[in-house]
Amino acid sequence: MENDKGVDSLEKIFINGGEPLRGEVTIGGAKNAVLALLSATILAKDTCRIQNIPNISDVSIMLHILSQLGADVRRVGKHTVEINTKYFNSGVVPQELTKPFRASYYLLGALFGRFGHARVAMPGGCDFGVRPIDQHIRGFEMLGASVVFEENAVIALQSEQPVGNLIYLDVVSVGATVNIMLAAVRARGVTIIENAAKEPHVVDLANFLNSMGADVRGAGTDVVKIHGVKELHGCEYTTIPDQIEVGTYMVAAAATGGRVLIRNVIPKHMESITAKLLECGVDVQENDDSLLVAAPRRLQRCKIKTMPHPGFPTDMQPQFGAMLSAAEGTSILSEGIFDNRFRYMDQLVRMGAQIKVDGKVAVIEGVQQLKGAQIKAYDLRAGAAMVIAGLSAQGTTEIENIEFIDRGYEEIVSKLQGLGADIRRKEVREAAQEKAVS
Numbered sequence: 001m002e003n004d005k006g007v008d009s010l011e012k013i014f015i016n017g018g019e020p021l022r023g024e025v026t027i028g029g030a031k032n033a034v035l036a037l038l039s040a041t042i043l044a045k046d047t048c049r050i051q052n053i054p055n056i057s058d059v060s061i062m063l064h065i066l067s068q069l070g071a072d073v074r075r076v077g078k079h080t081v082e083i084n085t086k087y088f089n090s091g092v093v094p095q096e097l098t099k100p101f102r103a104s105y106y107l108l109g110a111l112f113g114r115f116g117h118a119r120v121a122m123p124g125g126c127d128f129g130v131r132p133i134d135q136h137i138r139g140f141e142m143l144g145a146s147v148v149f150e151e152n153a154v155i156a157l158q159s160e161q162p163v164g165n166l167i168y169l170d171v172v173s174v175g176a177t178v179n180i181m182l183a184a185v186r187a188r189g190v191t192i193i194e195n196a197a198k199e200p201h202v203v204d205l206a207n208f209l210n211s212m213g214a215d216v217r218g219a220g221t222d223v224v225k226i227h228g229v230k231e232l233h234g235c236e237y238t239t240i241p242d243q244i245e246v247g248t249y250m251v252a253a254a255a256t257g258g259r260v261l262i263r264n265v266i267p268k269h270m271e272s273i274t275a276k277l278l279e280c281g282v283d284v285q286e287n288d289d290s291l292l293v294a295a296p297r298r299l300q301r302c303k304i305k306t307m308p309h310p311g312f313p314t315d316m317q318p319q320f321g322a323m324l325s326a327a328e329g330t331s332i333l334s335e336g337i338f339d340n341r342f343r344y345m346d347q348l349v350r351m352g353a354q355i356k357v358d359g360k361v362a363v364i365e366g367v368q369q370l371k372g373a374q375i376k377a378y379d380l381r382a383g384a385a386m387v388i389a390g391l392s393a394q395g396t397t398e399i400e401n402i403e404f405i406d407r408g409y410e411e412i413v414s415k416l417q418g419l420g421a422d423i424r425r426k427e428v429r430e431a432a433q434e435k436a437v438s
């Protein structure tokens with residue numbers, strides 16, 4: 001990105017690793033819940049006030065999209081927003097708005113649920129191989145939509161009004177479960193989603209919709225039942241803590257042999273991650289809304305298979321990959337959700353990790369300690385894994401493409417500095433002219 005002096009400038013994270021993290025850190029609101037809640041505000045011509053919103057770029061992008069489409073968006077303090085979508089236009093949502101991330105496809109369900117039609121360009125999002133949306137499309141068709149794929153990657157849904165139906169998801173999909181809920185809450189009749197996703201953020205959306213006057217039951221189980229209502233109204237709501245941000249700081253504490261109190265936590269959401277850390281020899285003490293994580297200098301190996309909730313979350317797989325690279329023994333990671341979520345491991349190998357990837361299985365031979373290196377973030381959770389690797393490594397680590405990390409982690413550098421980490425962001429100016437001359 002060139003600035004006014006024609007100089008390439010980009011930010012990097014620099015870490016001098018090897019020190020245990022110590023102290024307290026407070027977790028923000030759940031990114032993947034908030035992106036669904038913000039889309040749900042389209043369903044009421046009224047004001048919704050949402051608290052505990054994380055200050056991250058994905059949320060800023062979603063708020064920008066809503067205001068571009070006519071919503072009145074008002075930030076009330078750093079973590080609260082008020083949104084009124086009374087004067088919302090239902091025109092096409094173009095690629096330039098939807099490309100930055102995946103959650104933009106929630107606009108399909110929300111616009112269809114409100115207006116009976118929607119035209120939204122295909123979403124972007126982290127590159128883990130093919131990420132189809134066939135289950136979303138099938139759900140909309142089952143609710144009575146005719147679906148047309150237009151030019152410029154626009155998906156158009158059209159029907160008089162969504163009509164309730166029985167929808168059996170072929171694949172447990174968070175996105176499809178959320179999108180069908182958004183489309184069904186104002187449908188005529190009853191919708192039943194079988195084989196639904198049970199993630200905490202699906203439950204948070206159901207609670208939010210019910211506080212708007214919807215009738216959603218069974219969220220958090222694999223059968224969600226929705227009685228369509230005519231109208232929804234505004235509400236005031238506080239979203240849940242971010243399960244993956246909690247898990248990321250738990251793993252950072254474990255990977256550095258540290259002792260960290262993590263505040264604003266729902267321990268129940270962390271069960272699969274806590275269980276795996278206990279297996280690795282980490283001590284995790286659960287309190288009402290916090291966790292105390294204390295780790296030995298060297299961790300033990302473990303085996304992980306990522307699964308839909310309540311299984312081990314795929315969004316914690318890269319962070320464990322970084323941590324297990326320096327654990328005692330041979331660890332095995334099986335990626336049960338996405339086709340290709342091990343790309344980040346080539347960056348760990350640059351730091352001395354010994355890893356063999358074969359399709360959806362990675363075998364990690366733990367080394368004594370990783371060594372600092374120049375590495376890059378490929379996506380949001382892989383970026384967090386690079387930070388964890390740098391914190392545990394001997395020497396200096398430089399991480400580029402850190403905009404990926406800012407998509408989902410509010411103030412990660414200052415939070416880690418608060419835990420004693422020697423970490424900083426620095427703008428690295430590479431003179432475009434010099435590059436041209438050399």
Ligand code: EPZ
Pocket residue numbers: 031032035102103126130131132133134135136137171172173174175176197314315337338339380381408
């Ligand atoms: C959500 O993505 C999250 N994103 C992802 O978090 C998370 O990794 C994923 O759920 C799994 O938990 C948001 O909530 C914005 P899926 P989503 O539909 O909805 C297949 C992060 O870092 N599938 O549950 O896209 C799909 O290919 C991000 O915060 C179909 O086959 O995930 C995958 O193999 C990364 N057809 C599996 O289902 C479909 O129509 C699960 O995907 C939809 C999905």
